[in-house]
Amino acid sequence: MFKLRFWGVRGSVPSPGKETNFFGGNTTCISIENKNTFLIIDAGTGIRNINFYLNERKVKKIYIIFTHYHWDHLQGLPFFAPIFNSDIKIEIFGKKNVSEVLSLQMKQPYFPADYKNLPSKIEHKNLQKSFNIDDIFIETIENNHPSGCVGLKFSYKNKKIAFITDNELLDYGENITTKKEFSDFIKDSEIFVHDAQYTVKEIKSKRGWGHSTYDDVMEIAKIGGNKKVIFTHHDPMRRDKELKEILVDLKNRYPKFNLKAAKEGMEIKFDI
Ligand SMILES: [Zn+2]
Numbered sequence: 001m002f003k004l005r006f007w008g009v010r011g012s013v014p015s016p017g018k019e020t021n022f023f024g025g026n027t028t029c030i031s032i033e034n035k036n037t038f039l040i041i042d043a044g045t046g047i048r049n050i051n052f053y054l055n056e057r058k059v060k061k062i063y064i065i066f067t068h069y070h071w072d073h074l075q076g077l078p079f080f081a082p083i084f085n086s087d088i089k090i091e092i093f094g095k096k097n098v099s100e101v102l103s104l105q106m107k108q109p110y111f112p113a114d115y116k117n118l119p120s121k122i123e124h125k126n127l128q129k130s131f132n133i134d135d136i137f138i139e140t141i142e143n144n145h146p147s148g149c150v151g152l153k154f155s156y157k158n159k160k161i162a163f164i165t166d167n168e169l170l171d172y173g174e175n176i177t178t179k180k181e182f183s184d185f186i187k188d189s190e191i192f193v194h195d196a197q198y199t200v201k202e203i204k205s206k207r208g209w210g211h212s213t214y215d216d217v218m219e220i221a222k223i224g225g226n227k228k229v230i231f232t233h234h235d236p237m238r239r240d241k242e243l244k245e246i247l248v249d250l251k252n253r254y255p256k257f258n259l260k261a262a263k264e265g266m267e268i269k270f271d272i
């Protein structure tokens with residue numbers, strides 16, 4: 001078994017309400033798991049609900065990988081019950097000094113509990129270009145995003161899942177990763193998940209914010225030959241109705257692809 005599940009699919013800020021309920025209002029969080037290993041990627045507000053699932057599976061060791069440290073990717077961590085459980089071991093991977101960054105949001109006067117005194121056994125590790133967590137192999141790529149972010153690819157047995165959030169697909173400027181480099185990175189992935197916060201019209205006033213359009217994503221999926229594409233990091237102002245219409249339009253324009261918008265609770269599972 002190799003499984004991807006979406007727990008939070010919203011970008012920038014939580015956006016609960018009847019207009020966003022279908023896809024969900026929690027900020028970015030996914031899990032990748034196989035029989036023995038449970039990985040969480042980003043700790044947006046979607047992470048809270050993983051607690052129930054971990055209890056059912058009796059998971060005692062959790063790995064959390066941070067793509068970067070914008071609020072919408074770490075604001076759920078203080079409310080993730082396992083960090084207060086002394087029976088749980090957590091290994092946290094991130095760039096720069098992940099321990100220092102996380103302790104900044106969990107201390108007085110921002111939060112009553114101090115990150116450095118949490119009951120769970122937390123270990124911090126520096127995110128490498130490629131590494132293994134048990135038998136899941138992980139590769140990273142540098143995204144185009146203010147303050148940086150990493151795209152990830154998870155391999156287990158013969159299946160690969162690419163997850164690239166908070167990335168602006170560009171072919172100009174300095175020190176950027178090009179569309180060609182991204183398409184090379186994703187080309188052998190069965191599932192390709194990418195940030196699609198904006199439409200072509202919207203992005204005109206939002207260039208340099210570090211996000212992409214649906215059409216940008218389709219451009220690299222075409223080059224990479226990826227047939228299963230999942231759009232995520234939905235704009236907080238994007239209503240369900242509008243997102244469904246965008247998806248219908250994309251399916252008409254790209255009939256050879258299997259296109260989805262990430263939704264809370266959505267699972268993709270390989271029986272391997
Ligand atoms: Zn974000």
Ligand SMILES: [Zn+2]
Pocket residue numbers: 068070145149166210
């Ligand atoms: Zn970001």
